[in-house]
Amino acid sequence: MKQQLLEKVKKLIESRMQTSFEAMEAAKNSANEEGKSSAGDKYETARAMGQLDREMNGRMYGQARQERLSLDKIDIETLFTKVTFGALIETTMGYFFVSIGAGIVELNGIKFMVISQEAPIGQIILGKSVGETFEFRGKIYKILSIS
Numbered sequence: 001m002k003q004q005l006l007e008k009v010k011k012l013i014e015s016r017m018q019t020s021f022e023a024m025e026a027a028k029n030s031a032n033e034e035g036k037s038s039a040g041d042k043y044e045t046a047r048a049m050g051q052l053d054r055e056m057n058g059r060m061y062g063q064a065r066q067e068r069l070s071l072d073k074i075d076i077e078t079l080f081t082k083v084t085f086g087a088l089i090e091t092t093m094g095y096f097f098v099s100i101g102a103g104i105v106e107l108n109g110i111k112f113m114v115i116s117q118e119a120p121i122g123q124i125i126l127g128k129s130v131g132e133t134f135e136f137r138g139k140i141y142k143i144l145s146i147s
Helices: 002-037 040-072 120-125
Strands: 088-091 094-098 103-107 110-115 133-136 139-146
Touching: 002 040, 002 094, 002 103, 002 110, 094 120, 110 120, 120 133
Parallel strands: 094 110
Antiparallel strands: 088 094, 088 139, 103 110, 133 139
């Protein structure tokens, strides 16, 4: 199941990369087109806004690309004894996949919270072992398994 989850998260990130790249290209083309049809200050404003859009989408693309590279470092064959990057954890709160911050991903009817180590819950469970408990939002949960 971990392999399927990893592949689904990779596809999600690749989709983000594609969307950001397309938006970056659209902003570039829009700024270029605006330049052909506008004059004076309006031209400069439209061009500046197009450049800002392109830079924002460029940053989003770069972040998604870095996340994709991080996912490539996960070896699904590794057996974990403690919560760390690449671990799939079952808790009394639900399932967590410590990798990148991607939110809830559903697979085979099961919801997995795909979190980064820097997320608040990630920081709390990092380094914990099976059987250990942790507190989150005033409630106590237990780690049932790590794979």
